[in-house]
Amino acid sequence: MAGLITYKFGRITSEETWALRAAVLWPEKEPGPSCRMSTDGLPDAVHFGVQCDGEWVSIGSFFPEMHPELPPSVHYRLRAMATHESHRQCGVGRMLIEGAISALSEKNCSLVWADARHVALGFYARLDWDVMGPTYEVPLRGPHRLVWRRI
Numbered sequence: 616m617a618g619l620i621t622y623k624f625g626r627i628t629s630e631e632t633w634a635l636r637a638a639v640l641w642p643e644k645e646p647g648p649s650c651r652m653s654t655d656g657l658p659d660a661v662h663f664g665v666q667c668d669g670e671w672v673s674i675g676s677f678f679p680e681m682h683p684e685l686p687p688s689v690h691y692r693l694r695a696m697a698t699h700e701s702h703r704q705c706g707v708g709r710m711l712i713e714g715a716i717s718a719l720s721e722k723n724c725s726l727v728w729a730d731a732r733h734v735a736l737g738f739y740a741r742l743d744w745d746v747m748g749p750t751y752e753v754p755l756r757g758p759h760r761l762v763w764r765r766i
Contacts, residue, residue: 620667622707624714627664629655632674632695639697643755652694654678659722663715665698665707673698673707677715682728684748685763691719693729712742720766728763736760 633650660678664671675696744764
């Protein structure tokens with residue numbers, strides 16, 4: 616069947632996130648070490664991606680971090696989630712989040728949270744994440760709000 620696009624979810628290295636981080640989230644940076652986050656190398660940090668034709672088209676990085684305004688439990692924070700513009704509205708973001716949540720539940724994680732850009736709030740709401748608290752400004756990145764979901 617010609618034209619059928621297939622996607623594959625999997626665990627990736629932090630280095631494999633750099634190209635999408637630069638292209639989607641941090642256009643002022645070149646793909647490479649400048650896209651490394653201090654949390655990438657934490658012992659329990661995990662990075663996931665969705666691949667299409669050998670390219671990572673959606674990525675996200677998760678690491679243990681409690682949020683003081685959320686119920687006490689095992690929290691993982693999502694940072695630097697990005698989906699390539701040409702693969703949006705195709706379900707790859709959902710595939711990434713659902714695959715990550717399944718993997719994190721095996722680590723006894725019971726809650727995930729993120730600082731979400733305003734443009735992504737509808738995406739998280741469609742995945743049954745709660746949007747909480749006031750809007751706050753992240754320097755160079757714009758308005759954000761806290762989003763979270765129990766696992």
